[in-house]
Amino acid sequence: MGVQNRVALVTGSGSGLGETTVMMLAQNGAKVVVNDVDQAKVDKVVKKIKSAGGEALGVAADISKKDQVQDLVQKIVKQFGTVDILVNNAGIARDKGLLKITEEDWDIVLDVNLKGPFLLSQTVVPYMKERKFGRIVNISSRAYLGWPTQANYASSKGGLVSFSRTLALELAKHQITVNCIAPGLIQTPLYDALPDNIKENLMKSQPTKTIGKPEDIGYGVLFFADDEADYVTGQTIFICGGKSVLSSLSV
Amino acid sequence: MQIKGRVALITGSASGMGRGTAEIMAQHGVKTVINDVNQGMVDEVVKGIKEAGGEVMGVVADITKKAEVEAMFKQVVNTYGRIDILVNNAGIFRDKAFLKMTEEDWDKVLEVDLKGVFLCSQEAVKYMREQGYGRIVNISSRAWLGGPGQANYSAAKAGVVALTRTLALELGKRGITVNCIPPGLIETPMWHSLPEEGKERLLKAQPMGRIGSPRDIARTVMFFASDEAGYINGQTLYVCGGKSLFANIG
Ligand SMILES: NC(=O)c1ccc[n+]([C@@H]2O[C@H](COP(=O)([O-])OP(=O)(O)OC[C@H]3O[C@@H](n4cnc5c(N)ncnc54)[C@H](O)[C@@H]3O)[C@@H](O)[C@H]2O)c1
Numbered sequence: 001m002g003v004q005n006r007v008a009l010v011t012g013s014g015s016g017l018g019e020t021t022v023m024m025l026a027q028n029g030a031k032v033v034v035n036d037v038d039q040a041k042v043d044k045v046v047k048k049i050k051s052a053g054g055e056a057l058g059v060a061a062d063i064s065k066k067d068q069v070q071d072l073v074q075k076i077v078k079q080f081g082t083v084d085i086l087v088n089n090a091g092i093a094r095d096k097g098l099l100k101i102t103e104e105d106w107d108i109v110l111d112v113n114l115k116g117p118f119l120l121s122q123t124v125v126p127y128m129k130e131r132k133f134g135r136i137v138n139i140s141s142r143a144y145l146g147w148p149t150q151a152n153y154a155s156s157k158g159g160l161v162s163f164s165r166t167l168a169l170e171l172a173k174h175q176i177t178v179n180c181i182a183p184g185l186i187q188t189p190l191y192d193a194l195p196d197n198i199k200e201n202l203m204k205s206q207p208t209k210t211i212g213k214p215e216d217i218g219y220g221v222l223f224f225a226d227d228e229a230d231y232v233t234g235q236t237i238f239i240c241g242g243k244s245v246l247s248s249l250s251v
Numbered sequence: 252m253q254i255k256g257r258v259a260l261i262t263g264s265a266s267g268m269g270r271g272t273a274e275i276m277a278q279h280g281v282k283t284v285i286n287d288v289n290q291g292m293v294d295e296v297v298k299g300i301k302e303a304g305g306e307v308m309g310v311v312a313d314i315t316k317k318a319e320v321e322a323m324f325k326q327v328v329n330t331y332g333r334i335d336i337l338v339n340n341a342g343i344f345r346d347k348a349f350l351k352m353t354e355e356d357w358d359k360v361l362e363v364d365l366k367g368v369f370l371c372s373q374e375a376v377k378y379m380r381e382q383g384y385g386r387i388v389n390i391s392s393r394a395w396l397g398g399p400g401q402a403n404y405s406a407a408k409a410g411v412v413a414l415t416r417t418l419a420l421e422l423g424k425r426g427i428t429v430n431c432i433p434p435g436l437i438e439t440p441m442w443h444s445l446p447e448e449g450k451e452r453l454l455k456a457q458p459m460g461r462i463g464s465p466r467d468i469a470r471t472v473m474f475f476a477s478d479e480a481g482y483i484n485g486q487t488l489y490v491c492g493g494k495s496l497f498a499n500i501g
């Protein structure tokens with residue numbers, strides 16, 4: 001039932017949506033793995049989970065590097081035996097107009113946001129196949145529908161949707177599901193730091209006139225990661241207050 | 252999941268996945284309203300839920316008749332004081348090759364599968380607006396992407412997706428969310444009535460090699476219907492074992 005006793009890895013869970021998600025998984029009885037590039041962030045979140053009575057392992061690793069991903073998964077397998085739930089959450093943005101995007105801006109965003117989930121999925125799927133159980137949840141973004149100054153970011157997040165759909169079809173026979181969450185506007189430190197007039201405009205364009213919270217994304221992850229979510233695969237759900245509806249692509 | 256104590260009306264819930272959804276919601280402490288066209292079937296489901304300790308009432312009403320829909324919601328609000336969740340589940344099909352499809356086949360399917368959703372939603376929203384809270388979950392079908400022999404059914408179910416999206420935009424600011432579930436193949440009485448070779452052919456086309464159960468729909472309905480789902484709006488989430496991926500807009 002639920003995610004009880006499942007081993008769940010959330011990448012980039014040293015901050016933001018990942019941090020909230022990994023804590024919600026732990027609260028629901030999963031054995032969680034906190035990963036981030038930043039060791040200090042990892043330690044902070046692991047400590048929080050443990051002091052709340054949860055079971056957590058922290059591993060600092062750059063998920064865009066194959067050897068570090070392999071090492072990360074080895075450490076998890078050594079401690080917990082397998083990976084049941086993989087949440088590909090780590091992500092970065094380098095927003096710029098097309099002509100200003102450097103090759104480095106392009107590469108780093110694609111490496112973290114798209115190649116990272118590829119490397120991780122490839123490394124954990126053999127364990128999932130063996131155990132005939134797996135839940136992969138990829139955190140894309142509503143921006144995959146297209147957004148000015150996000151040529152690199154939107155491409156990486158669009159790629160993640162296509163990647164999820166293809167993997168879902170390949171793995172359907174192995175009781176492994178692959179789904180995608182595309183968050184819209186979520187209240188994170190980045191949002192709080194915006195000037196008030198910009199915040200007001202953003203809020204006005206929301207059908208709900210509200211802004212999401214990291215818990216809204218955690219709630220979606222828990223839905224897809226659940227033992228009982230075994231007939232839902234290849235899907236992309238926007239958690240965006242309905243803003244996606246204004247785009248023609250979002251069904 | 253916070254859903255306990257909410258009042259939910261599920262249309263067409265005397266059978267199939269509507270029934271499964273109502274039963275599972277009742278197990279989670281939801282005050283459930285069973286609606287269908289047949290009194291005997293409604294009574295049976297109500298009895299089962301009561302025996303299992305759930306809180307439930309039954310209302311016989313044809314969701315294509317405005318007066319019956321109005322009376323139904325009045326009865327629910329008189330009894331439970333409010334209406335938090337509406338699951339537009341009742342649906343029928345009349346599959347036929349396009350040239351064999353009569354005008355009556357067209358009208359009947361569009362009336363139940365689409366106009367019924369409109370009538371029930373309009374009536375429910377009158378109360379939900381006052382409450383500043385509501386959750387509407389519409390059961391479409393993967394067939395809205397198109398399916399041979401289903402000109403009427405697929406058009407009606409596509410209408411349900413479009414209605415969902417429009418209502419989501421109109422009602423979002425009032426604390427009401429509107430979402431949609433297109434099921435794929437689900438084990439219901441309809442499935443069991445198919446000939447063996449038909450079943451086999453359908454199974455072969457499933458990415459998972461199997462079909463889903465009413466429970467799969469029920470838990471997705473509850474995902475959208477819970478208190479925590481307030482930022483999820485206007486979405487269409489297939490519960491179909493990945494089959495929607497073979498259509499280019501799924
Ligand atoms: N916040 C939003 O409004 C929003 C909206 C849509 C999508 N998203 C997506 O949600 C995810 C989380 O976003 P957030 O707002 O919580 O961001 P965040 O910056 O707060 O957290 C992301 C974490 O990932 C880590 N990270 C970066 N590169 C890494 C790497 N190579 N290996 C391991 N860890 C790495 C960072 O150190 C950081 O702790 C991202 O994929 C983001 O694109 C966020």
Ligand SMILES: NC(=O)c1ccc[n+]([C@@H]2O[C@H](COP(=O)([O-])OP(=O)(O)OC[C@H]3O[C@@H](n4cnc5c(N)ncnc54)[C@H](O)[C@@H]3O)[C@@H](O)[C@H]2O)c1
Pocket residue numbers: 262263264265266267268269286287288289312313314315340341342343363367390391392393433434435436437438439440441442
């Ligand atoms: N079973 C599947 O595989 C499947 C797949 C995709 C979509 N769906 C959709 O899911 C919904 C439920 O399907 P099911 O298989 O459980 O069907 P079902 O036939 O078992 O149940 C539908 C119920 O709706 C009731 N109903 C019909 N017309 C009505 C009316 N005018 N007013 C009130 N009630 C009425 C029927 O009496 C019946 O009890 C339908 O909307 C259907 O189109 C089903």
